Amino acid sequence: MPDSHEIVIALHMHTRFSDGTGTHKDIAQAALRAGLDAVIVTDHNVWVPEAEGYYQNHGKRVLLLVGEEVHDRTRVPQKNHLLVFGAHREMAPLAADPQALIRGVIQAGGLAFIAHPVDPAAPFVHEPDISWVDWDVEGYTGLEIWNALSEFKSHLQTPWQVLFYSLLFHQVAVGPFPEALRRWDSLLAEGKTVVAVGGADAHALKRKAGPFTVTLFPYEKHFRAITTHLLLPEPLTGDLAHDRSAIYSALRQGRAFVGYDLPASTRGFRFTATGRGQEVGMGESIALDGGVTLKIRLPRKAECRLIRHGEVVQRWKGRDICTLTVKQPGAYRVEAYLHAWGRRRGWIFSNPIYVQDA
Ligand SMILES: [Zn+2]
Numbered sequence: 010m011p012d013s014h015e016i017v018i019a020l021h022m023h024t025r026f027s028d029g030t031g032t033h034k035d036i037a038q039a040a041l042r043a044g045l046d047a048v049i050v051t052d053h054n055v056w057v058p059e060a061e062g063y064y065q066n067h068g069k070r071v072l073l074l075v076g077e078e079v080h081d082r083t084r085v086p087q088k089n090h091l092l093v094f095g096a097h098r099e100m101a102p103l104a105a106d107p108q109a110l111i112r113g114v115i116q117a118g119g120l121a122f123i124a125h126p127v128d129p130a131a132p133f134v135h136e137p138d139i140s141w142v143d144w145d146v147e148g149y150t151g152l153e154i155w156n157a158l159s160e161f162k163s164h165l166q167t168p169w170q171v172l173f174y175s176l177l178f179h180q181v182a183v184g185p186f187p188e189a190l191r192r193w194d195s196l197l198a199e200g201k202t203v204v205a206v207g208g209a210d211a212h213a214l215k216r217k218a219g220p221f222t223v224t225l226f227p228y229e230k231h232f233r234a235i236t237t238h239l240l241l242p243e244p245l246t247g248d249l250a251h252d253r254s255a256i257y258s259a260l261r262q263g264r265a266f267v268g269y270d271l272p273a274s275t276r277g278f279r280f281t282a283t284g285r286g287q288e289v290g291m292g293e294s295i296a297l298d299g300g301v302t303l304k305i306r307l308p309r310k311a312e313c314r315l316i317r318h319g320e321v322v323q324r325w326k327g328r329d330i331c332t333l334t335v336k337q338p339g340a341y342r343v344e345a346y347l348h349a350w351g352r353r354r355g356w357i358f359s360n361p362i363y364v365q366d367a
């Protein structure tokens with residue numbers, strides 16, 4: 010579906026119902042200021058459906074959806090956090106068994122994304138490793154390949170780094186952890202369909218600094234950084250039920266890419282494939298039938314790579330249009346990088362196009 014309508018959403022965030030400091034209304038207002046189309050709030054082990062709906066300010070509107078981040082609170086050590094969207098019921102009672110939880114979410118018509126699959130400990134600030142460890146589970150929708158909070162934790166090895174990265178939010182994001190991308194690529198190489206999303210994991214955490222209380226990374230900062238862009242068949246209508254179903258359907262199918270919008274907007278990125286008389290986009294399949302031409306369009310010139318099952322198939326530099334005809338089946342995905350604030354940073358991570366033997 011190459012001619013589709015792009016919307017930008019932030020997902021994975023916490024309110025006062027769990028360990029965030031803001032309200033649903035605060036999140037909606039921050040999303041409006043950041044120019045988002047929708048947000049998905051995911052409090053820990055509590056589903057708050059009454060907060061769902063459109064929020065308005067100065068003639069602009071944003072859709073706030075409510076999912077949940079489910080995990081077994083009694084597990085020691087803490088592992089296996091799962092993002093649940095669209096299940097339309099409380100899923101926390103199934104938390105003790107990750108496979109039963111995933112099965113329950115899918116049976117309820119929902120989506121199950123493994124949250125922060127790789128999450129390093131930050132002992133200096135007493136934060137444990139909350140990675141996903143039960144990798145024999147099956148049937149989940151996808152992975153949160155890039156989580157802003159996990160990446161922040163990974164930088165906090167000295168007091169100087171705690172200060173530096175707490176004050177300079179724009180220095181935090183460098184890219185998804187290579188280990189998370191390797192995990193995703195190996196699942197794709199097994200022939201699985203695995204959708205990637207990027208998560209803010211926003212909490213608007215408050216920290217005491219002498220007599221002052223400061224908000225470390227307000228929601229709005231996160232909403233201008235790592236986002237998930239969705240390609241919909243038509244613009245959002247303003248009707249909650251209709252738009253919710255359009256968003257969850259794009260997420261389920263992987264008609265999406267992860268963008269780091271802070272250095273430069275990623276709006277307008279497209280990745281399509283044409284075969285004999287057929288054109289498809291991210292998340293879709295196409296028959297090989299002799300050869301398939303992949304086309305990448307970047308919003309500006311940047312470094313770009315085409316990847317198949319963890320191998321770089323082709324690399325381009327300083328281009329905004331990249332094309333390649335491939336003759337091997339497999340899941341092809343795109344990564345783009347640019348230079349910002351003194352280093353090379355991940356910018357765009359597409360979902361795959363699945364090229365299949367005819
Ligand atoms: Zn979590």
Ligand SMILES: [Zn+2]
Pocket residue numbers: 021022023078210
């Ligand atoms: Zn979280």
